[in-house]
Amino acid sequence: MKKIVFLLSCLAIVASAFAQKDDSLFIKNLSDFILTKGQAYENLRHLTKQIGQRLSGSAGMYKAEAWGLKTMKEAGADNAYLQACMVPHWVRGGKDEATTQSGNGNKKSLDVLALGNSLGSSKPVTAKVIEVKNFDELETRRNDVKDKIVFYNYPFNQTFIKTFEAYGDAVQYRGAGASRAAKYGAQAVIVRSMSESTDNIPHTGSLRYDTAYAKIPAVAVGLQDANWLSDALKKGSISVTLSTHGKFFPDTVGHNVIGELKGSEFPAEYITVGGHLDSWDPAEGAHDDGAGVVQTIEVLRAFKALGYKPKRTLRFVLFANEENGLRGGTKYAEEAQAKGEKHIFSLESDEGGFTPRGFGLTGSDAQFQKLLSWQPLLTRYGASEMSRGGGGSDIGPLNRTQGTPTAGLSPDSQRYFDYHHARNDVFEAVNKRELELSVVNMAALIYLVDKYGF
Amino acid sequence: MKKIVFLLSCLAIVASAFAQKDDSLFIKNLSDFILTKGQAYENLRHLTKQIGQRLSGSAGMYKAEAWGLKTMKEAGADNAYLQACMVPHWVRGGKDEATTQSGNGNKKSLDVLALGNSLGSSKPVTAKVIEVKNFDELETRRNDVKDKIVFYNYPFNQTFIKTFEAYGDAVQYRGAGASRAAKYGAQAVIVRSMSESTDNIPHTGSLRYDTAYAKIPAVAVGLQDANWLSDALKKGSISVTLSTHGKFFPDTVGHNVIGELKGSEFPAEYITVGGHLDSWDPAEGAHDDGAGVVQTIEVLRAFKALGYKPKRTLRFVLFANEENGLRGGTKYAEEAQAKGEKHIFSLESDEGGFTPRGFGLTGSDAQFQKLLSWQPLLTRYGASEMSRGGGGSDIGPLNRTQGTPTAGLSPDSQRYFDYHHARNDVFEAVNKRELELSVVNMAALIYLVDKYGF
Numbered sequence: 001m002k003k004i005v006f007l008l009s010c011l012a013i014v015a016s017a018f019a020q021k022d023d024s025l026f027i028k029n030l031s032d033f034i035l036t037k038g039q040a041y042e043n044l045r046h047l048t049k050q051i052g053q054r055l056s057g058s059a060g061m062y063k064a065e066a067w068g069l070k071t072m073k074e075a076g077a078d079n080a081y082l083q084a085c086m087v088p089h090w091v092r093g094g095k096d097e098a099t100t101q102s103g104n105g106n107k108k109s110l111d112v113l114a115l116g117n118s119l120g121s122s123k124p125v126t127a128k129v130i131e132v133k134n135f136d137e138l139e140t141r142r143n144d145v146k147d148k149i150v151f152y153n154y155p156f157n158q159t160f161i162k163t164f165e166a167y168g169d170a171v172q173y174r175g176a177g178a179s180r181a182a183k184y185g186a187q188a189v190i191v192r193s194m195s196e197s198t199d200n201i202p203h204t205g206s207l208r209y210d211t212a213y214a215k216i217p218a219v220a221v222g223l224q225d226a227n228w229l230s231d232a233l234k235k236g237s238i239s240v241t242l243s244t245h246g247k248f249f250p251d252t253v254g255h256n257v258i259g260e261l262k263g264s265e266f267p268a269e270y271i272t273v274g275g276h277l278d279s280w281d282p283a284e285g286a287h288d289d290g291a292g293v294v295q296t297i298e299v300l301r302a303f304k305a306l307g308y309k310p311k312r313t314l315r316f317v318l319f320a321n322e323e324n325g326l327r328g329g330t331k332y333a334e335e336a337q338a339k340g341e342k343h344i345f346s347l348e349s350d351e352g353g354f355t356p357r358g359f360g361l362t363g364s365d366a367q368f369q370k371l372l373s374w375q376p377l378l379t380r381y382g383a384s385e386m387s388r389g390g391g392g393s394d395i396g397p398l399n400r401t402q403g404t405p406t407a408g409l410s411p412d413s414q415r416y417f418d419y420h421h422a423r424n425d426v427f428e429a430v431n432k433r434e435l436e437l438s439v440v441n442m443a444a445l446i447y448l449v450d451k452y453g454f
Numbered sequence: 455m456k457k458i459v460f461l462l463s464c465l466a467i468v469a470s471a472f473a474q475k476d477d478s479l480f481i482k483n484l485s486d487f488i489l490t491k492g493q494a495y496e497n498l499r500h501l502t503k504q505i506g507q508r509l510s511g512s513a514g515m516y517k518a519e520a521w522g523l524k525t526m527k528e529a530g531a532d533n534a535y536l537q538a539c540m541v542p543h544w545v546r547g548g549k550d551e552a553t554t555q556s557g558n559g560n561k562k563s564l565d566v567l568a569l570g571n572s573l574g575s576s577k578p579v580t581a582k583v584i585e586v587k588n589f590d591e592l593e594t595r596r597n598d599v600k601d602k603i604v605f606y607n608y609p610f611n612q613t614f615i616k617t618f619e620a621y622g623d624a625v626q627y628r629g630a631g632a633s634r635a636a637k638y639g640a641q642a643v644i645v646r647s648m649s650e651s652t653d654n655i656p657h658t659g660s661l662r663y664d665t666a667y668a669k670i671p672a673v674a675v676g677l678q679d680a681n682w683l684s685d686a687l688k689k690g691s692i693s694v695t696l697s698t699h700g701k702f703f704p705d706t707v708g709h710n711v712i713g714e715l716k717g718s719e720f721p722a723e724y725i726t727v728g729g730h731l732d733s734w735d736p737a738e739g740a741h742d743d744g745a746g747v748v749q750t751i752e753v754l755r756a757f758k759a760l761g762y763k764p765k766r767t768l769r770f771v772l773f774a775n776e777e778n779g780l781r782g783g784t785k786y787a788e789e790a791q792a793k794g795e796k797h798i799f800s801l802e803s804d805e806g807g808f809t810p811r812g813f814g815l816t817g818s819d820a821q822f823q824k825l826l827s828w829q830p831l832l833t834r835y836g837a838s839e840m841s842r843g844g845g846g847s848d849i850g851p852l853n854r855t856q857g858t859p860t861a862g863l864s865p866d867s868q869r870y871f872d873y874h875h876a877r878n879d880v881f882e883a884v885n886k887r888e889l890e891l892s893v894v895n896m897a898a899l900i901y902l903v904d905k906y907g908f
Contacts, residue, residue, distance in 0.1 A: 019701045030614070031613065032613045035612045035613055036612050036613060041652075157487045158887075159485065159486045159489055159490060160488050161485070161834055161835060161836070161891070163887075196887070198495075198886050292876045355809070355866045355868050379839075380615055381615060382615070384838060384839060385833075385838060414808045414809050414864065414885055414887045414891065415885050415887075415888070418885070431868055431869050431872070432652050433612075433617075433650070434868045434869070437615070437868065
């Protein structure tokens with residue numbers, strides 16, 4: 001008996017070694033294809049330069065959907081289709097402007113950008129500025145806020161190594177700052193941009209109004225101007241005249257763009273890989289999330305080109321409306337639930353088209369161990385750092401509705417908030433090989449999950 | 455006895471845990487200091503924007519040496535000084551130009567840059583172009599080479615994950631291509647740039663003439679122009695008129711710039727950390743190797759600012775003449791040998807100011823295990839990938855003369871050859887946090903080597 005167990009163990013080890021070698025070879029083929037015959041970079045060029053911004057409800061959204069569907073088909077999807085959902089339709093409505101005036105009459109124009117979902121005022125707002133470092137200070141000085149413009153000057157904590165930690169720490173001022181200030185009678189807010197870049201470019205992004213309070217104008221200000229304003233306020237009173245024009249049109253129809261490769265053994269088990277198709281209006285949305293979009297399509301394209309027949313059904317999804325509503329991701333999970341689809345794994349790329357470092361996983365301990373067991377296969381392609389907690393906004397609903405484990409590609413984070421939601425998030429800020437290497441790791445992970453289950 | 459052994463083991467484990475915690479805390483302090491009070495980025499701005507190119511023998515070299523000495527003192531060196539060495543003095547001598555002419559009379563200007571150390575001709579060279587893929591093809595077609603311009607069109611192998619592997623594979627055409635072609639009577643060579651960028655910027659770098667053959671002109675050509683030329687040659691004969699003006703002045707005196715922190719316990723044991731001060735003439739030398747220079751100074755500055763008293767003597771060295779002679783690194787090792795200095799470790803940063811990924815080590819198995827044992831302390835700061843083989847050109851002589859283990863910082867390599875030896879290697883191509891995070895890891899490694907020996 002002992003001998004049989006020993007022999008079986010030997011066979012298992014040998015079989016595992018062969019499997020590992022097969023996997024290693026297939027992943028090398030994926031890598032060679034993506035790095036030498038890749039289309040991700042040229043697809044990104046088209047999406048950013050020929051279509052450009054594609055905020056929910058905009059003409060760009062419709063163009064991007066049509067392009068996405070066509071490109072998904074060209075990449076070789078067995079089936080490609082649109083999944084409709086209602087999306088909000090916010091527009092900037094004009095040029096955002098802010099001019100300071102000091103006590104001595106000196107004026108200075110600030111580089112500002114209205115926050116997404118914010119409403120403009122019917123006419124320019126002029127008021128004195130009160131700077132607060134954080135919400136605690138706002139509460140302490142709440143009696144000084146009435147009729148003022150509140151300036152939230154909360155910087156990124158630069159001691160965090162991963163910039164997403166600094167973003168997570170600071171973004172509450174963008175999201176909730178306007179209503180917190182409106183509660184005490186502020187006329188508008190200026191928020192230090194969610195960035196730690198060395199330039200002065202403002203970064204937009206969503207706010208959420210609390211309907212209990214006035215929906216006051218809200219802008220992000222570039223970091224150099226934020227520092228200037230803070231210094232100027234130390235010397236004396238400053239008033240600002242602010243013009244913004246944001247407004248909502250009625251909700252409209254947007255679409256998730258979906259491509260499928262049908263599973264050969266377990267077609268009723270689904271694996272989703274995706275990024276979001278919408279982007280903020282001031283830029284081309286190259287890193288956020290054009291990268292995730294073209295990477296998703298490229299995984300499909302590479303599988304098809306190499307003749308890979310997945311065991312499980314693979315879904316390649318370009319999600320609608322991640323930026324200001326999350327209606328696409330929500331719809332996708334709702335329909336999956338309604339149809340009784342079993343989603344065993346989902347992967348999202350929404351942290352920029354930078355060099356790959358690893359994956360983050362929201363799943364069980366056993367699932368994390370499984371991910372770790374694949375680390376040796378991925379390390380040479382750059383995805384060596386596996387962490388707990390991952391998967392982006394668009395696949396979160398799958399996790400919440402049916403417990404699907406979610407993973408997020410983790411590219412290097414240092415440059416992301418230099419470009420995030422800002423006018424410099426353009427094609428030229430993406431490096432071809434960095435973009436492609438991340439695809440290699442995404443494709444390899446999907447291959448392993450498909451082959452071994454999760 | 456067993457109990458005593460057990461107790462001693464427990465004590466050792468507890469002591470080791472305390473040490474690990476101390477190390478972790480100190481490295482966190484280094485990180486916080488470098489990321490929030492760092493001067494590396496502003497020092498790089500000065501070096502690139504106020505001094506700029508600093509090729510051996512140029513006015514820039516002298517300015518850079520003076521700046522380096524001053525900055526090393528300001529950073530807190532116990533002792534800072536210049537170490538003289540003779541350096542070559544090559545100059546470009548004028549604008550490099552190449553114009554093609556097709557059979558139909560059409561002309562096109564190519565974006566070219568003479569290779570470093572190459573000699574210009576007294577008047578423009580006009581000749582027909584023969585393209586070869588590699589040296590094998592050159593040998594096969596050696597009878598067709600006479601009086602021609604040989605065009606080496608050997609591309610980077612994009613299937614290599616680390617770009618330095620592709621560079622290592624291709625760089626022989628830049629280094630030896632001119633003499634190999636001159637052997638068969640070629641009048642000049644055009645070499646496809648050592649790059650895999652998406653732009654057309656040519657990349658210079660050293661060649662070495664074989665004194666047995668004519669020292670013919672040699673230029674690097676941008677990748678788009680290389681592809682154009684290759685396509686054009688498929689359609690018919692092309693001649694090129696080439697003007698270059700490179701020449702040597704007599705060797706002159708350059709200097710290594712050295713700062714020291716004296717060891718408190720083992721002052722006769724030396725640890726060297728460095729980068730090279732010289733840079734090619736077409737650009738600002740921001741990644742190559744302004745980054746290594748300011749990182750080296752920043753390690754010193756951080757130790758001093760945190761009041762760290764090294765056990766061993768730390769040498770911070772800005773090496774002279776890495777690019778076209780290696781006279782600085784050679785001199786440093788010679789003097790160390792002559793003075794009987796015992797160099798236990800050396801670290802170089804000369805792969806660009808990008809986000810850190812790890813260290814490469816040239817040393818014994820035991821030394822590599824020691825490096826691996828520190829991986830848990832460094833991983834969170836980005837240096838998670840330890841590899842065998844490392845340490846750059848400038849510290850190689852220390853290894854060769856006294857067996858000093860050498861390590862090289864390995865930043866992410868994907869973007870490096872987009873900028874290497876090219877006019878776009880400018881300050882703006884360096885990201886502040888990426889530069890600083892690499893300093894954190896360099897400082898942490900030097901601290902660990904100093905504390906525990908190597």
